[in-house]
Amino acid sequence: MKNQEDTCEIFCYDEDKVKRVRGKISKNDFQDMAQIFKVLADNTRLKVAYALCDEDELCVCDVANIIGSTMATASHHLRLLRNMGIAKYRKEGKLVFYALEDKRLKQMIRLAIEHQKEVVVVE
16 A cells, blocks of 8 residues: 555645746746756766866766766757757867767766755755
8 A cells, every 4th residue: 555644635726826836837848848857868978067166167088087088078968058058169180079069068067966966964
């Protein structure tokens, strides 16, 4: 039998709260937001994004060494981040440098890391 402690025993709701939140939800594009989280949900890409948080800019060679991969694998992950608008790049001679596109993304990644540290300590 299912544990019912975490479920309401009757169905009722606060109509004002529901309308207010539904109104706010309808004004946002959750599909695009979900795509960003989906891209960052990959362990390797999250490491790459974190590395780009820690340093303002890294070349593909740096990223490959940081994550312990080939340059092709690093390029693949960086390209996905770029295509999602998470990272930007510039070419300098034969090198390609990547950086995070937005400081808010850096904050989001750093916040996730801090949250994870707190959750581990609490458990």
